[in-house]
Amino acid sequence: MKNIGFLSFGHWSPSPQSGTRSAADTLLQSIDLAVAAEELGADGAYFRVHHFARQLASPFPLLAAVGAKTSRIEIGTAVIDMRYENPLYMAEDSGSADLIAGGRLQLGISRGSPEQVIEGWRYFGYGPAEGETDADMARRHTSVYLEILRGKGFAEPNPRPMFPNPPGLLRVEPHSPGLRDRIWWGAATDATAVWAAQQGMNLQSSTLKFDESGKPFSVQQAEQIRAYRAAWKEAGHERTPRVSVSRSIFALMDDRDRAYFGGNGESKDQFGYIEQDVRAVFGRSYAAEPDKLIEQLKTDEAIAEADTLLLTVPNQLGVDYNAHVIEAILKHVAPGLGWR
Incomplete structure (x- = not known):
């Protein structure tokens, strides 16, 4: 069995070919797609967070709205850039959204990805302390956030408050019990995956990873997951961790699918460079008839290692089409792989 959800980047464009021509279109369709995915039996609705872009950004109003409209599906991010937070x-926003959803939030957080603007977090009022890098700052913000989620009091109460206080030091409210165990770290390297395990966070690994060995993407990602689980065991955490991977997977069921994705052919991993001349490996996409797709996915080591699979969806093609994409995987591919 495997948890299967979707991951939307939430693009919009004024182009006539786009099904999401405004931010309002993207937000409202994101809610509708989560409702449709729940009705289809999917396990998760996840959303990417990008600042200064025509994509989903501030996640908590959307997560709260999805939580209010659904009852079962997990609701998450992949990922929130902690340099901006x-x-x-x-903690207040996520606690509120989690309570509205009845404890269904699964928040992916991270140092973030290459940005639309130079040092965009500075416009939000944040900057590394002396001797820190921006990655250090993200981890510092994360450590504070994780500690706050424990729900322990830390703030000295006013002796003359507007409203009566409970005894002792005060905590951030509202507090949502259990959310601390539902925080995931998006790791691009083996070292950051190990760090996430040490901090007691679940692991998210996307369709991009820093190239650390020259091996195929799924092999490197599977090795990352094994390193994470070994570090988790060594840290002595009591609960069982969760691990997700993201993939672009399309079952070619009709002429629409073949028109959109049938030309992908035998997609392969791509090696290239991202910010600061870091060499990375980008995982292949999958697009084929269900029987062929099943055979291809059997060879993906990282999917086999993970308990959760997030299907990246082309949100600009509209809710109905993306529901079709999700349904095709759930009904015609997942059973053949033992995931359903």
């Missing part, structure tokens, strides 16, 4: 304010 005030950990205390984020």
Whole structure:
């Protein structure tokens, strides 16, 4: 069995070919797609967070709205860039959204990805302390956030408050019990995956990873997952961790599918460079008839290692088409792989 959800980047464009021509279109269709995915039996609705772009950004209003419209499906992010976040304010927002959803949030957080603007976090009022890198700052924000989620009091109460206080030091409210165990770290390297395990966070690994060995993407990602699980065991955490991977997977069921994705052919991993001349490996996409797709996916080591699979969806093609994409995987591919 495997948890299967979708991951939307939430693009919009004024182009006549786009099904999402405005931010409002993207937000409202994201809610509708989560509702449709739940009705189809999917396990998760996840959303990417990008600042300064025509994509989904501030996640908590959307997560709260999805939580209010659904009853079962997990609701998450992949990922929130912690360089941009005030950990205390984020604890309030995430606590509120999680309570609205009845404890279904699965929040992916990370240092973030290459940005639309130079040092965009500075416009949000944040900057590394002396001797820190921006990655250090993200981890510092994360450490504060994780500690706040424990729900322990830390703030000295006013002796003359507007409203009566409970005894002792005060905590950030609202507090959502259990959310601390549903925080995931998006790791691009083996070292950051190990760090996430040490901090007691679940692991998210996407369709991109820093190239650390020259091996195929799924092999490197599977090795990352094994390193994470070994570090988790060594840290002595009591609960069982969760691991997700993301993939672009399309079952060619009709002429629409073949028109959109049939030309992908035998997609292969791509090696290239991203920010700061870092060599990375980008995982292949999958597009084929269900029987062929099943045989191809059997060879993906990382999917086999993970308990959760997030299907990246082309959100600009509209809710109905993306529901079709999700349904095709759930009904015609997942059973053949033992996932359903």
